[in-house]
Amino acid sequence: MLVKQLSVFMENRPGRLYKLTHALGKEGIDFVTLSIADTKDFGIVRFIARDNDRAYEVLKNEGFTVGITELIGVEVADRPNALAEVVSLMEESDINIEYLYSFVLTNHNTAKILMRVNETDRAVSLLQNKGIKLLSEKIL
């Protein structure tokens, strides 16, 4: 039901992102998603790999600090206001979205939204009641 995402602590200096992506690349591990936000000194790299468990092991062995977070993934139609509907559903129920990212795969007419909220269980049942399609890691 939920989608596992890996988070890696990263200093904001040249070469760090390469080290991470290369560590996974040379092991043949594919990224499904990747997002980085940065502050002045450090950032958190968040991503889902095709094989999360192996990615976790590889990065631990390379000395990275890796955390695992569970996200809610939903699939909506790729049309205006689709995202707003999901967001408003959370808002009406006083659920806070900590962060969210979304993407559209080519050849698909749906958009995928990944989000981290403060009350995961409640959000999941709200979405299910509305008949919104939830993603699992496999669907990604």
Add this chain to the structure above:
Amino acid sequence: MRMYSPEIETMKRREIRQMQLERLKHIVRYAYENVPMYRERFDAIGLKPEHIRTLKDIENIPYTTKDDLRDNYPFRLLAVPMKKIVRVHASSGTTGKPITCGYTRADLDNWSTCIARILTMAGATDEDIFHVAFGYGLFTGGFGLHYGVEKLGATVIPVSSGNTERQIMLLKDFGATALIATPSYAMYLAETAKKAGVLQDLKLRLVCMGAEASTAEMHEALHQILGAFPTENYGLTEVGGPGVSGECREKAGMHINEDMFYPEVMNIEENRALPEGEQGELVLTTLTKEGMPILRYRTKDITSLTYEPCKCGRTTARMARVVGRTDDMLIIRGVNVFPSQIESVLMGMPELGKTYEIIVDRVNYMDTIEVRVEVGDTGLLTDYSKLEELVAKIRHKLRVVVQLDVKVKLVEPFSIKRAEGKVKRVTDLRKH
């Protein structure tokens, strides 16, 4: 509690003082008669060896400083011909020429006795297997501890420093029960063993640390990881190396080998001896050294003394853990800061790794201090606010302890360079 030299370690205070006075009179005369520098110094102020009648009279003897040792490099402070010197050691010499020390056969024997006592008070017996991760070479640590372990009758594994992966393998395969290392390297070994998932394969029960100062928080953190009992000991090349003092199981200060060293704590600026319990600079006189006797060496280390008998049964004077060196003390915007104060804050926080560095700079005529510390807890990575809260928490704690605004930078685990010898935590970029 087990003691290596119970007759010395439990002497009555009056008897210790009597012995020290006799040895002091002897060593003063010996230095005066055999070391030209001391004769010149004494003659210049009209001081004669026979003027030393009480222990208090030691205060009339001029200090010996690091510069004196440098100026007399390499062998001009030796009191015996080279033929009588059976070994030479030297300090790492990070600045210019090293400091040398020459030992006669009797000096080496006394040195080993000091070490055997310190290891015994840390809880070691002749059944222990010691992994010595101090560098072997000119550095006093490696050979000093090595022969002390042999004298104790325990097993010594002279691994020396470097190649951490191999150290872990040997710790595991040889089943060492005691580790000898600097505190920073002991912590690095512990972290590495943890990362490699081999902690359960180690048999370590003691960690004997020296060559740099450490804090109670660092000991606690190390104990948490390794499950071994950490103790600290103290010494310096100028007076022969490690073996001046060490902690017993009570960890209530380091017991000084008072039959070999006479300690004073001085307020240097006012040239005033400080009473028991007051913090000042430790000044040491070697009481038995034949090769290179040293009178009133200014260690630059800041500590205090207590003569109260210890719960362990020993009566020897104890010195508090060194809070810093007068050399290490940073003056930042007029505030005195010791790196050990910063360490105690960082080591007390489980979210952080155990390695850090301090960078001092001056920007637009204003001193700045930055602390870089490794993130340890992966639970912090769920959102930025947790990392930001952590930075704020560290800043607040540092502000309480050092009374300054300290810039805090979180860095990746294992990104700060580990030292395999003496660690350099502070980089001062200010141009004085």
